[in-house]
């Protein structure tokens with residue numbers, strides 16, 4: 001069979017992309033290296049769309065939860081991953097959890113039943129020079145292909161590890177305690193949100209970092225390097241009680257106006273400062289600068305809420321450090337997930353810098369739809385930014401800050417804000433708006 005599209009990687013994203021194309025009649029070659037005797041260190045079997053860790057697709061609540069809304073939108077796009085999940089569902093309260101073997105078998109059977117989808121067990125070592133291609137090889141892309149991607153994108157734009165600092169919703173930061181300023185600010189570039197600490201607060205916080213429970217690296221991650229500038233905050237803290245005050249928590253040049261006195265009308269420098277930097281163009285989410293960490297998630301929430309001004313912080317993402325191959329999509333990809341320098345190649349799944357099973361599948365779904373539209377000679381319309389699909393796509397392909405780009409789950413911080421709606425009703429308002437605005441986009445999709 002000659003192919004219209006070559007999809008590399010039969011994980012969540014690649015399988016979903018193959019389904020979207022296959023059911024629209026396009027000929028797909030789906031190359032998956034498992035089944036050749038080779039596997040990534042996390043995969044256990046050879047089935048397509050293997051869930052490498054948890055068996056949960058997280059919350060299925062499409063009224064108050066962004067990932068639940070993403071489920072809803074994917075179902076409306078006839079997602080293979082969502083329908084296989086329904087078939088393999090196991091009880092898990094409001095979460096959507098599955099029997100992972102049944103799930104994988106269902107995905108594979110549905111794809112195998114499409115006569116125009118050819119599943120080939122092979123490892124692909126280089127990016128094809130020609131031909132419509134979707135690369136969906138995931139966070140543990142085989143080394144040879146990763147090398148080829150690195151050569152095509154520039155080594156600086158391909159990461160092999162993430163170093164995730166927590167991200168906080170802007171509206172949950174107490175600005176009666178924090179203030180906007182850049183270090184040595186003369187009033188012109190108030191780019192950072194600053195959280196002030198006195199000496200006792202700093203010492204208690206330092207102790208919390210050193211003593212807090214950490215997540216261990218997996219055996220095959222043991223050689224995870226601590227690059228300059230992304231060392232975990234607790235490792236830095238272990239080097240000495242003053243290290244952070246000369247590093248990310250340096251207070252110099254930061255007059256706190258809330259501490260102004262007649263002698264110090266501009267305020268005084270705190271003993272230590274936690275800084276947050278804007279993380280998306282909407283200004284709705286802010287990352288804690290230099291706070292990449294392997295502290296356990298519950299520990300992060302507890303400890304970071306002791307930071308003055310963050311007592312009620314809501315986190316769009318918590319910190320982490322993992323082996324994870326991903327590209328700097330906001331710089332490298334166009335709005336249709338195509339490599340700007342080689343537009344016959346699209347990227348999909350976690351390698352684009354989204355995070356999570358559902359998000360990876362959702363980006364695979366969109367890559368499939370984009371490719372189908374292109375092959376049919378149509379004009380692609382992105383899903384509205386007010387939808388979960390649109391918010392995720394906008395984040396990956398342009399809205400995220402490229403300089404600090406790190407993997408991201410879907411969350412309401414990626415949606416255009418609804419400031420006029422009361423906070424209590426905001427989540428429902430986001431999902432209601434999304435459900436309304438996705439309808440005309442669905443109607444205009446290339447039919448199956």
Ligand SMILES: Cc1cc2nc3c(=O)[nH]c(=O)nc-3n(C[C@H](O)[C@H](O)[C@H](O)COP(=O)(O)OP(=O)(O)OC[C@H]3O[C@@H](n4cnc5c(N)ncnc54)[C@H](O)[C@@H]3O)c2cc1C
Nearest residue numbers: 009011012013033053054124137138142349350356357360
């Ligand atoms: C250890 C670990 C645990 C995770 N746990 C969770 C979790 O619990 N919940 C969650 O939501 N997310 C989790 N993730 C994150 C992520 O969502 C999943 O990894 C998800 O599977 C990504 O989907 P994907 O389709 O992009 O990649 P994958 O599902 O990994 O699929 C990529 C496929 O490409 C194949 N491949 C790689 N290189 C080649 C090549 N050169 N040629 C041909 N085939 C190739 C691989 O064998 C694989 O089948 C985890 C990630 C890791 C690494």
